Amino acid sequence: EDPDARIERLRLGGLEKRLPQCIIIGVRKCGTRALLEFLDLHPNIKIADMEMHYFNKDENYENGYEWYRKYMPFSQTSDITIEKTPRYFISESAPERIFKFNSSIKLIVIFRHPTTRVISDYTQVYENKLERNKTFEPFEDIVINKRTGRVNTGYKAVRISMYYYHLTQWLLYFRRHQIHIVNGDNLIVNPLEEIKRVETFLGLEHLVTDKNVYFNETRGFYCMNSGNNQHCLGAQKGRKHPDIDPLVIRKLNNFYRPYNRKLFSMIGRKFDWDD
Numbered sequence: 001e002d003p004d005a006r007i008e009r010l011r012l013g014g015l016e017k018r019l020p021q022c023i024i025i026g027v028r029k030c031g032t033r034a035l036l037e038f039l040d041l042h043p044n045i046k047i048a049d050m051e052m053h054y055f056n057k058d059e060n061y062e063n064g065y066e067w068y069r070k071y072m073p074f075s076q077t078s079d080i081t082i083e084k085t086p087r088y089f090i091s092e093s094a095p096e097r098i099f100k101f102n103s104s105i106k107l108i109v110i111f112r113h114p115t116t117r118v119i120s121d122y123t124q125v126y127e128n129k130l131e132r133n134k135t136f137e138p139f140e141d142i143v144i145n146k147r148t149g150r151v152n153t154g155y156k157a158v159r160i161s162m163y164y165y166h167l168t169q170w171l172l173y174f175r176r177h178q179i180h181i182v183n184g185d186n187l188i189v190n191p192l193e194e195i196k197r198v199e200t201f202l203g204l205e206h207l208v209t210d211k212n213v214y215f216n217e218t219r220g221f222y223c224m225n226s227g228n229n230q231h232c233l234g235a236q237k238g239r240k241h242p243d244i245d246p247l248v249i250r251k252l253n254n255f256y257r258p259y260n261r262k263l264f265s266m267i268g269r270k271f272d273w274d275d
């Protein structure tokens, strides 16, 4: 060990910036921020605040692991460092690069009803455009191809919800037991249940309790209580979704059904996504 680094480590009482032993790889709009912040309530979990886009963006990846490490939080040897970048899930390069980085890493992926996820994705992009005074087509016009009347797979948000297809790319490298799947629909209504499962997956004591989470009536969501600090996620999480033509919802549900079925048999677990 470099003497300067050793002195620095001792000075900080064993605290060091460590590369992540666990990565939340996605999926965008499924509750990735809520999951990360709930996990942060655990005394042995240290989170990287920023979405690093290290394994998906060439210009970041080329900076090397030491660059990546600089953005990690300080931790003790008994801690687990977690980074989340939802973009990894759909990235072509991330699975292989993460495997090369640490082939025994623990991965977490959070899913949510695929149609709800598309609506959430649309709502976010729509609101960002409104802020910039740009016009935007209604959901129904983007999601359905007017000419064929079928679901428009040219729309990226539609493709992201084809979970089976993307997860397949990860299972080319990682074993099933290395990937923990969080139920994003359940995380909204019962965060503790999902957090307990993650604690088990990470081999940590069950230390996040009902004292750490509370339901905030005005927000309509569970919020975090770390003892000295109570907080909810920002207004950009938990947006009101627009009303969507039920026929379009049905088309989307029908479109996703075969992908869902394949996903369930691949992961050996079912979600309540049938309409």
Ligand code: A3P
Pocket (backbone or CB within 6 Å): 027, 028, 029, 030, 031, 032, 033, 034, 035, 086, 119, 120, 121, 123, 187, 188, 221, 222, 223, 233, 236, 237, 238, 239, 240
């Ligand atoms: P909506 O804004 O569509 O409701 P991500 O962080 O991956 O972008 O996911 C955002 C979604 O997290 C939100 O989607 C919201 O439903 C969900 N979520 C789950 N738990 C939440 C919580 N405790 N507070 C706010 N949003 C939460």
